[in-house]
Amino acid sequence: MELVSAALLVLAVSAGCAWILWFNNPRRRRMVREVDKLPGPPALPLLGNALLALRFTRENFFYVIHDITMTYWPRYRSWYGPTPEINFSEADDIEIILRSSVNIKKGMLYHFLHPWLGTGLLTSSGQKWHLHRKLITPTFHFKILETFQEVFTDKSRILVEKLNKEVGNKKGFDVYPYITRCALDIISETAMGVELNAQEDKDSPYVSAVYEISELLAERAMRLWLYPDFIYFSTKRGKRFKRSLNILHSFSKKIINDRKQKPIRKNETGETTDDVGTKRRMAFLDLLLEASQGGAVLTDEEIREEVDTFMFEGHDTTSASLVWTLFLLGNHPEVQERVFEEQAAIFQNSDRVPTMQDLTEMKYLERVIKESLRLYPSVPFFMRSLVEDIQLGEYTFPAGCQVTLHIYHAHRNPKYFPNPDEFNPDNFLPEKVQGRHPYAYVPFSAGSRNCIGQKFALQEEKTVLSAIVRNFRVRALDRPADVKMYGELVLRPQGPIRLTVERR
Numbered sequence: 001m002e003l004v005s006a007a008l009l010v011l012a013v014s015a016g017c018a019w020i021l022w023f024n025n026p027r028r029r030r031m032v033r034e035v036d037k038l039p040g041p042p043a044l045p046l047l048g049n050a051l052l053a054l055r056f057t058r059e060n061f062f063y064v065i066h067d068i069t070m071t072y073w074p075r076y077r078s079w080y081g082p083t084p085e086i087n088f089s090e091a092d093d094i095e096i097i098l099r100s101s102v103n104i105k106k107g108m109l110y111h112f113l114h115p116w117l118g119t120g121l122l123t124s125s126g127q128k129w130h131l132h133r134k135l136i137t138p139t140f141h142f143k144i145l146e147t148f149q150e151v152f153t154d155k156s157r158i159l160v161e162k163l164n165k166e167v168g169n170k171k172g173f174d175v176y177p178y179i180t181r182c183a184l185d186i187i188s189e190t191a192m193g194v195e196l197n198a199q200e201d202k203d204s205p206y207v208s209a210v211y212e213i214s215e216l217l218a219e220r221a222m223r224l225w226l227y228p229d230f231i232y233f234s235t236k237r238g239k240r241f242k243r244s245l246n247i248l249h250s251f252s253k254k255i256i257n258d259r260k261q262k263p264i265r266k267n268e269t270g271e272t273t274d275d276v277g278t279k280r281r282m283a284f285l286d287l288l289l290e291a292s293q294g295g296a297v298l299t300d301e302e303i304r305e306e307v308d309t310f311m312f313e314g315h316d317t318t319s320a321s322l323v324w325t326l327f328l329l330g331n332h333p334e335v336q337e338r339v340f341e342e343q344a345a346i347f348q349n350s351d352r353v354p355t356m357q358d359l360t361e362m363k364y365l366e367r368v369i370k371e372s373l374r375l376y377p378s379v380p381f382f383m384r385s386l387v388e389d390i391q392l393g394e395y396t397f398p399a400g401c402q403v404t405l406h407i408y409h410a411h412r413n414p415k416y417f418p419n420p421d422e423f424n425p426d427n428f429l430p431e432k433v434q435g436r437h438p439y440a441y442v443p444f445s446a447g448s449r450n451c452i453g454q455k456f457a458l459q460e461e462k463t464v465l466s467a468i469v470r471n472f473r474v475r476a477l478d479r480p481a482d483v484k485m486y487g488e489l490v491l492r493p494q495g496p497i498r499l500t501v502e503r504r
């Protein structure tokens with residue numbers, strides 16, 4: 001027993017000495033001095049703003065951050081315990097970060113995504129990221145996106161059938177689950193080549209696991225004491241996380257194995273067929289398997305990470321954006337009528353599905369989607385970990401600092417968007433865009449780590465919205481001021497987005 005006490009004492013004294021040395025380290029002292037030049041909420045030594053975090057609930061998180069951001073606008077500092085964070089909302093500051101080809105390492109909160117996505121494109125850095133980005137970029141080429149159009153139109157048709165059942169429901173219905181299931185069907189078929197049928201099968205364990213993991217991740221990011229893995233994974237929530245993770249990983253691993261057994265290949269005429277010669281569309285997974293050169297370039301685990309990254313990034317963001325756009329259209333019937341008129345001009349009286357050329361002609365709908373992403377950016381904040389010092393006027397922020405870019409707030413800056421809270425698709429008329437600061441509007445981020453899926457997202461959104469507006473008149477039962485938000489990995493409404501639909 002005495003031996004154990006002595007060992008504990010030695011351990012405590014060593015830890016204490018390490019702390020003192022670390023705190024008195026000149027690099028750290030300089031970091032603290034520089035970071036504390038910025039204003040910010042009062043912080044305690046060692047604990048930083050941990051006490052503030054005790055106040056966070058899922059419901060108030062976005063609003064507490066909003067108040068702090070507005071109080072110290074446009075830059076402030078905060079402390080995750082001993083780790084400094086600098087927060088930017090002004091286009092000039094955002095530009096400094098996003099234009100850098102060195103400061104492209106993701107912030108520490110992305111670590112929570114690692115159990116699910118490993119170090120796929122979204123979460124990786126350094127050489128691995130460079131190599132994978134180069135390999136994956138061609139898979140988002142126009143020619144490939146064109147082959148996915150059939151998936152977008154087919155899943156939109158099913159969505160219209162489902163929404164038809166809500167015609168006449170005057171009390172309204174929550175549109176979010178309809179859209180999420182449609183977006184999941186789309187991403188599953190395009191990323192993995194698998195029909196998930198989430199729109200038909202509401203009880204799919206895969207879909208439930210995606211919902212659960214997204215919610216648990218958001219919750220963990222708010223609770224500083226759940227940051228260490230050994231604590232988190234010993235809690236009930238951590239165990240639920242692992243269970244859902246198991247479902248997701250088993251699913252993607254099985255799909256990858258199946259596809260390796262029966263690869264889809266191009267034949268001599270350039271058609272893509274399966275092993276028995278049936279014509280098949282190539283999904284991202286098939287393209288990755290092709291690029292992997294039998295494991296020499298990408299291992300199975302790396303392919304799994306990328307497929308899971310597409311599944312996550314490719315459905316949650318587009319679902320939120322589609323829902324907010326429908327909500328805004330439901331609040332602005334005059335804008336919705338202009339969208340409809342544009343559709344009527346493109347399709348005349350035909351009920352054919354849209355081609356890629358039709359989508360290019362949907363200029364007004366594109367402005368509506370962009371304006372909706374301005375007011376409700378699917379990714380409201382993103383983070384970097386500084387690898388290299390940055391100089392910002394009188395400030396030098398040293399490597400090691402965390403940086404959070406507040407995109408939601410940047411998009412509502414009256415300097416660039418007069419009447420920033422108003423929904424006005426004309427903010428994206430070419431002449432308005434031309435004169436504006438290029439970093440005042442960055443829903444897909446910018447620079448080398450921008451969103452690789454942005455063209456895919458616009459193509460999907462235009463196809464889905466076109467199908468809805470051509471078939472229905474949509475009304476929203478709630479006003480924007482009444483809808484509270486969760487500012488998590490994705491910006492989503494706290495309650496239902498209640499709509500009514502009427503057939504055109």
Ligand code: HEM
Nearest residue numbers: 121122313314317318321378379382444445451452453457
């Ligand atoms: C409205 C829809 C979307 C929005 C608003 C959006 C937004 C973003 C943003 C802001 C980032 C940068 C995040 C950061 O720096 O941490 C990002 C990265 C990424 N997005 Fe998207 N995204 C959307 C749709 C998609 C889709 C459909 C896919 C795939 C099919 C996708 C795949 C990715 C990937 C793989 C990255 C990481 C890229 C890299 O770091 O090289 N996204 N997205």
